[in-house]
Amino acid sequence: MTETETIAYDVVVLGAGPVGENVADRTRAAGLSTAVVESELVGGECSYWACIPSKALLRPAIARADARRVPGLRHSVQGPLDAAAVLAHRNYETSDWKDAGGVAWLESIGADLYRGHGRLTGPRTVTVTGPDGELTVLTARHAVAVATGTTAALPDLPGLADVKPWISRDATSAQSVPGRLIVVGGGVVAAEMATAWQALGSQVTLLVRGKGLLPRMEPFAGELIAEALTEAGADVRTGTSLTSVTRENGTVVAVTGTGDRIEADEILFATGRVPHTDDIGLETVGLEPGSWLSVDDSLRVPGTDWLYAVGDVNHRALLTHQGKYQARIAGAAIAARAAGVPILESDPWGAHAATADHVAVPQVVFTDPEATAVGLSLAEAEQSGRRIKAVDVDLGSVAGAELYGDGNRGRARMIVDLDREVVVGVTLVGPGVGELIHSATVAIAGEVPISRLWHAVPSFPTISEIWLRLLEAYRDN
Incomplete structure (x- = not known):
């Protein structure tokens, strides 16, 4: 018979990914006792199956592509990538899927870790089923924060389970390179994994149901990436859906809506995410299992004074950095309410409001x-009804991009709210632009007037000079 222990804390956090870790960090810093519950690895999806391993796979591919465009260097990097070395480094970056470092960090901030499956079993109550079946009941004096994230969504295709398709976790953790890989999807995961595995030696066929890649970005972003994938040898097919997928004698056979038959060694479905809330006891507190959790700007679930939903699980912005931002806001709000400090609902940019979720969410596709x-x-x-003006500039117009050897492969767009004379949107495509987006984020979140941006002088010759070109285009058009 399993013995049950009940322990009281100020805060209980469900999920020890980057979001849950940040909630715990902020509540512990405020002096609140905090328990963290995790059924897998401390560090979560980002550390072991998403951000970190995917970028470890992509970095060699992008570095080689950049090098091949530089005169005097391109002939030295024409051979294939050392796939074994790339995969070994990816394993190193994920600590070989061991979480001792994450556990030590939680211990360093004074949070208590409970290994096992945590479920809400009533208001302010989480029951943890440990690895050996032991039960521990955790009660929260002030807050329970749900930070359980999302899982991969798979389409409803007959017999798909028998095919044993890849999801994003398989694509980032595979220990060998498939000779042929079908990637289904047109979003960030599909584009990044098609890039990585094509560079590592797979023959990639990318099947996109829509008109192009990255449908949430400006159309030119997806067009430029599709063009580069095609040049690298991938087969990119837009407007394509699947009617069936089978595995015959170890070979994946995918049939498209037009009757085309595609064979591969593996097939990756990168067709969206669903909330990881199906078995965390939401029904015990009047919420729908498997649903996204709606929250206010302090990340608290409406109708409760104790339940918070932070990160991907609330569907505001499915990005690690945005989830960590929300965690900082939620931690501050929990601490303030625990101390009886009033939260100013009228201050949209205060310490207790995740306002950036609405106006300044940055994303980089590697x-x-x-x-x-x-x-x-x-x-x-x-669609917002603003009076706006959009200006476009080729990245090749700045010397910093030209020095990459292929400065013409890139484009920038700036969108200005004409009534307020502030930037409300920026899209950049080209070499090295991932390190440039924070300046745009600051301009948008800070509502920096266009007149003031003229005085923010970009260094020469850097790609950041694109800001000057955009301002000039705005002035002259």
């Missing part, structure tokens, strides 16, 4: 070329 955006796209700006 493909060749890189694509990054923050704020509104042109379509979103037009």
